[in-house]
Amino acid sequence: MAKKKNTEQPAAKPAGGLFTYAPAPESPAAAGDIASSYGHFIGGQFVDSSGSEALKTVNPATEEVLAEFAQGTEEDVDRAVAAARKAFGDWSALPGSERAKYLFRIARIIQERGRELAVLESIDNGKPIRETRDFDIPTVAAWFFYYAGWADKLDYAGFGPNPRPLGVAGQVIPWNFPLMMLAWKVAPALATGNTVVLKPAETTPLTALRFAEICRQAGLPKGVVNIVTGDGRTGAALTAHPDVNKVAFTGSTPVGRAIARQLAGSRKKLSLELGGKAANIVFDDAPIDQAVEGIVNGIFFNQGHVCCAGSRLLVQESVQDELLDALKRRMSTLRVGDPLDKNTDIGAINSAAQLARITELTEAGEAEGADRWSPECELPGTGFWFRPTLFTGVSQAHRIAQEEIFGPVLSVLTFRTPAEAVEKANNTPYGLSAGIWTEKGSRILWTAERLKAGVVWANTFNKFDPTSPFGGYKESGYGREGGRHGLEAYLDV
Amino acid sequence: MPLTGRSRSGIEWRARTPRSYRVPVRPQVSVRPRWVVALADYYARRYAALVTMSTVAANAPGVAGSGLADVAASEASLRRFLHGLPGVDQVGLEARAAALGTRSIKTTAKAYGIDLAISMIDLTTLEGADTVGKVRALCAKGRTPDPTDPTTPRVAAICVYPDMVATAKDALRGTDIQVASVATAFPAGRAALPVKLADTADAVAAGADEIDMVIDRGAFLSGRHLDVFNEIVAVKEACKRPDGSSAHLKVIFETGELQTYDNVRRVSWLAMLAGADFIKTSTGKVAVNATPPVTLLMLEAVRDFRAATGVQVGVKPAGGIRTTKDALKYLVMVNETLGDDWLTPHWFRFGASSLLNDLLMQRQKLATGRYSGPDYVTVD
Amino acid sequence: MSDTTFARLDVLKTYKLYVGGKFPRSESGRVYEVTKATSAAGAAGKREWLANVPLGTRKDARDAVLAARKAVKGWAGTTAYNRGQVLYRVAEMLQGRREQFAAEVAVSEGIGPKKAAALVDAAIDRWVWYAGWTDKVAQIAGGANPVAGPYFNLSTPEPTGVVGIVAPQAGYGHSLLGLVSVIAPAIATGNTVVVAAAAAAPLPALSLGEVLATSDVPGGVVNIISGRTADIAPTLASHQDVNALDLTGAIAADGPGAAAALEAAAADTLKRVVRPELDPFAQDWTNAPGTDRLLSFLETKTVWHPMGI
Incomplete structure (x- = not known):
């Protein structure tokens, strides 16, 4: 093991010698209005939490508080699941071609509001605007666009004739790609006729809450998408809720393991996208x-x-x-x-x-x-x-x-x-x-x-595409997101 | 192996842009960056077997001590060397070039970049219809790119056909603007070697400071690497002046005809081993001229070549670079691939003509805050 | 020549485990009595003794996992065509012992000889069904993905690895047809399995080991253990070197609570779990199998490569 210590300093000099790039900041104002506090999005409207606990989301680049948001209670989760359950009947009965059009609408609105979402994501998450602008948000739109097309073609997806949705999907997503993870979860769930209750991560709730507005602009029926904010307690309440039929989680392996244990003996379908050490x-x-x-x-x-x-x-x-x-x-x-x-x-x-x-x-x-x-x-x-x-x-x-x-x-x-x-x-x-x-x-x-x-x-790395299945072996989880494979997690097959 | 910063032809260069350009002084061996040492060692090891092989030495100074001296001893050894270079993944290379192209260059950085780009231009006219008048006008433009603003830097060189060298030389008297001449049966290069050498010698005799030769793409594509190598060596010889100095040799690959990036990396090394002072993408006379990925690849080649041999070689993308935005992208590539050492007209050039006016309009805009128009820059 | 007439005494078979291609007794040295079932659901009262079978232990299960792990590389590495031939060979061998299995199924499930024979036939046909799948499943479960960029992108299914199976313990046809219906799809795609046999009806399972051993199935690909599922299944569920768990027989064996506990134990290493039917006694194993089980123990691997010159 013992390699000689490298005490020599790096040779290469930092960029910015003769040719120093002047600051080229994107305007934070492009993120649109950020409310001082947010409730949950349930049944098509923003509602107050039944509890009084509020969390704060900060801009990790400045440590400034961006907004307060509700710590979802069990009662909040219950309300959201009930709204999703109520919406499930009509939504799943809708012809696939109609569901598809809602998703296409969402994809288009995301493209239209791309700059706003990119700036908001960068502020809330800390990731560079270059990535939110060139990767995150375009990928979000692409995901909705891809799964929109599946909604009326499920008979041809290789899961037998007339594959049925599962019901209410409880989805818990991480903070590393907040809106993209939302898209990976929500798009296939809606395309297959499920309704969702989604909990964004407690350090990055803002783009999910903005997505609620997009659902409203798209005219998505009330209760099809519900967003409940909060920390792990809220997530646990959601995954444990008896009227949830499907749990999808992306995050750490320890939490994924806990969810798998929690769901043991239930009939909830589970997909997990967990850690890695590639x-x-x-x-x-x-x-x-x-x-x-x-x-x-x-x-x-x-x-x-x-x-x-x-x-x-x-x-x-x-x-x-x-x-x-x-x-x-x-x-x-x-x-x-x-x-x-x-x-x-x-x-x-x-x-x-x-x-x-x-x-x-x-x-x-x-x-x-x-x-x-x-x-x-x-x-x-x-x-x-x-x-x-x-x-x-x-x-x-x-x-x-x-x-x-x-x-x-x-x-x-x-x-x-x-x-x-x-x-x-x-x-x-x-x-x-x-x-x-x-x-x-x-x-x-x-x-x-x-x-x-x-x-x-x-001969490449970190490439993603909505047509390409993504997911792990062993303790990196199970199920695949993306592509035809990604439909299976939301169908009763 | 000494790391020398001199250009091979020994031409002195003077600062012309607002920020003064140091004549690059290469660090001595003792302070050579660790990665340079390691890379040089690596190449020396990698090609050690070839060193013992033969008698014909590679032409480039510095190569002698690098373990690369004998790679051109035979077609077989040269081919083995060139095909032993690391491969190039097209998609990855193009993605990197595109990513560098997304840099946002604003305000002071833009002002700096514009002036630097102007100072790096080989202002070019290579038309059958060129006349003495046309060349004089171009030289006047090169001396005073923007008559309304005397702080505008001059271009690096005027690039013409050999028969216009004397005219250009005369028109540029009293300036440090170089006269570059294409040669070797430009642009096709399809002539007998003596004709090419005479073409070169003629241009040098007429006063050309720099010679832009074309390689024999046919020979390269048919696998006759040594022929290409030897021809460059011969042209380099023809660049010599009676006083012992030498015209600066730029070697044009016509990368659009070489098709693959692997070929571009190989031909870059071939030309540098043969003694090129500059490597240049294109003639501007074919469908595909300079592109960011090809240029990036050539920047990587000169970087690696210096690491292996201590010899610094310049890069000149030519053809198709028309806008300020394009030029800034190239400068970003130079900055982030090679750094300050190449950020001077001494080591990087643009072969261009219409680019200059776009740079001037952008320069005026930065100065006045108003967008300029084509009627406010001179047409020459 | 003797005048004395007597009925010839049958030679009884000593039933043994099937582990790593060999037929060990349980490391415990213990056996338990298997008795004749009087109806499909079982009946109270005195049962007719059939055999003493090994009482497999946790250690037997661990040995079986080792054997199964060792066999993964070779079995997953064979060509799909070859695996298909091996599975077809199992059908051939089973066909040759049809009468023996019909007798064992009849006493195991408490059904008549005709029905039992039909179930054996169905089991043979199920091997044939899965034999044909080995070189087709990749084509229905994988394929090229048209990504938006200059990349070749291909998804292919790969075996998950070692699958622990709680064999069907109930339902019509569980003792052989049900067993084949859980083993064959898992190994068709290149997995290896450790099976906790039906505790009350292990004879067809243990005999199946003999068929597999003479069918070109490499040792360790299928391992069959008789005994208390409450001992064997938890060992499989918690074993870190088991990749997936098929709990088909878990509710019938030890109840929903035990099945849930197995699933919870499997969560520790994030095993892929196939849950049992809510009412396993109502399961009819003669139903068409579909592709569900075939696709349950596969991992989708997606490979990207740039396209350029």
């Missing part, structure tokens, strides 16, 4: 410059708050030095800072709690003897920030090689042979995604076949 395998014949881009995109996209992030770099020993030097050089050009600046590559960590977890795990990495490296970059004084970080000299036994860090932290391990690469890649309870970099086609297929991962990106 290996990104770089062979010695990789297209090196693209591999570096893929590694960077794999772990620093969305501040590394990505369940399928390529957080373990497995590099063939013979190209380790070359690759790591190129990677460090590239990392030195990453621009960390104001999420609303259009040139920001890495924004704010979503919350103080998440920052603390990343800090704890990286400190563990150092304590266990791995070598830590980060490029020089100035971090803003307020807000939650973490430098893009690289650990070398990592072994499989280290916590940073085993636990999901969910931050901009890459652990580098080496291998000597393809078989060793596969063995190390699979040596984790997770199995969500993996990456392969080599120019040799047959080696790609050989490796892909052996990797225990639901998504394998070969």
Whole structure:
């Protein structure tokens, strides 16, 4: 294990020598009006909580409070489930072609209000506007557009004639892609004729609440989509509710495990999209410059708050030095800072709690003897920030090689042979995604076949598409989202 | 292996833009960045077997000590070397170029970028209809791009056919604007070697500071790498002046005809090994000219070549770059791939003609706050 | 030559477990009595003794999981065509022992010989049905996805790995046809299985092991354990090296509470769980199987690759 400590400073200089980019901030005002406090969206209208507890959502880049929102009570959840139940009859009886048109409408309104949603998402989540603008929001619209088309074609989806919806879907989503996760959940549920009660994450409720307005603009029948805000207590009340027929959860493996346990013995259908510790395998014949881009995109996209992030770099020993030097050089050009600046590559960590977890795990990495490296970059004084970080000299036994860090932290391990690469890649309870970099086609297929991962990106990474099934093996959860496969989770099959 | 910052032809360059350009001074070996050392070592190791092979040395200075000296000893060794370079994934390369193209360059950064871009232009006329008058007018434009604003930087060079070199040289007397001449049976390059060499020598004799040669794409595509290599070596020789100095050699690949990015990476290394001072994308005479991904790939090639040999080579995208927005995208690519070392006209050029007026209109807009129009910049 | 006439004494079979392609006794050395069922639902009163069968233990279950895990790589790695031939071979072997199985099914389920024979025929036909599926399931469960970008994108189903099965304990045809209906779809797609046999009707299951052993099914692909499901099933549910759990017989065996507890235990390692029918006694295993079970123990793997020159 003992690798010599790298005390030498990075060679590459940060971007911004002669050619320094002036600030190019998106206007926060483009996010539209943010109310000072929000209730739940139940039965087609915003209503007050039955309880008095309110939570605050802050802008992680500034630590300013953006709004207060209700901590959903069991009574609130009950009301929302009742509204969804009431709406289910008519909604599921509606011809698929009519349901489709509602979803198409929603897709279009999301496109129309794309800039507003992108700015709002960036403010509430801390992710760079470049990503919300170019990735999150376009993907949201694409998801609704894709599943809209399925609504009247379910007979042809391979689940037998006239497949039936399940009923009321309780959906709990995470904070890393707030509106996109909503789309992944809501679009297939509605297309198949279910009604939903959705709980957004407690640090990022704003785009879901804005989505409620979009449902109203689209004329969606009351109660088809209900949004109840709150923390894990609200989520637990929703997944436990006896009149919920389907539970869909995206989040951490411990919570997913708890939900699976909670639902044991019930007849609720469950789909889980949980954590990951993806290996990104770089062979010695990789297209090196693209591999570096893929590694960077794999772990620093969305501040590394990505369940399928390529957080373990497995590099063939013979190209380790070359690759790591190129990677460090590239990392030195990453621009960390104001999420609303259009040139920001890495924004704010979503919350103080998440920052603390990343800090704890990286400190563990150092304590266990791995070598830590980060490029020089100035971090803003307020807000939650973490430098893009690289650990070398990592072994499989280290916590940073085993636990999901969910931050901009890459652990580098080496291998000597393809078989060793596969063995190390699979040596984790997770199995969500993996990456392969080599120019040799047959080696790609050989490796892909052996990797225990639901998504394998070969010579690319972190690509998503509504037509492409996404989901994990092993403790990364079960069920698939996206594509024809994604329908199954919401049909009685 | 020494890291020298001199251009090979030894041409001195002076600052012309608002921010003064340092004549780049390369760091010495002792302070060479760690990754440079490692990459150089890597290449040295990777190609160690080739070093012992033969007698014909690669032409580029610095190559001798890099372990690459003998890669051009034979067609086989050259081919082995070029095909041993890391592959290029088209989709990944294009995605990276597109991502860099989304940088938002505003206010002071834009002002800086515009002036830098103007100073990097090889203002070009390469028409059968070119006349002395046309070339003189172009030179006047290059000297004083915006007569209403004397703070406007001058262009880097005027690029013409060999028979117009003397005219351009005369028109640019008293300035530091370079005269670049295309040569070697530009643009097709389909002529016998002696004709190409005579074409080159003629332009150099007429006073050309820089020679833009075209490679033999046919030879390259049919796998005759050594022929291409040797031709570059020969043209480089023809660039020599009686006083021992040499015209700066830019090697045009016509990347639109080479089709694949793998070919572009290979031909970049081939040309650099053969002694190119600059590598240039295109003639501007075919359907596909400079594109951001091709240019990005060539930027990566010069970066890696310097890491391996210590020799710095310039890059010139040419053809199809018409707007300020385009030019800024290219500068962003240079900035984020190579950094300050290449952010001067000494190491990066635009082969362009209409680009200049768009840069000038944008410059006026930044200065006055009003949008300019084509009637407010000169047509030459 | 003797004058004495006597009835020839039958040679009884010693029923054994089927684990890792071998026929061990239970590591406990213990057996339990299996008696004749008098009706499908079972009847009170004294039962006719049929056999002593191994009382499989938790340790037997763990050994079986080891064997099943060891067999995954080879079995999942065979071609789908080859797996189809192996499954068809099982049908052939079962056909040859039709009479024996009919007798065992009759006494196991308390039904007449005609019905029992029909159930064996159906079981044979079910092997044939799944034999034909091995090289088709990828085509209905996978395919190319038209992503909006220059990427080749293909989804293919892969076996989940080791599947723990609580075999059907009730319902018409459960003892053999039901058993085949849960084993065959799991192994058709490349999984390996550990089966907790029907506790009260294990004879067809243990005999099926003998058929599998002579049918080119590699050792460890199917492992069959008789005994108390309350011992065996929790071991499978909590075992970290089991990837999926089929609880088909769990309610009939030990009640809804026990089934829920198994599901909860499975949650710890996020096993894929197939829940039991609410009323397993009403289940009729002669019903057409459909593709549900075939698709239950598959993972969809989606591979992306850029398209460029």
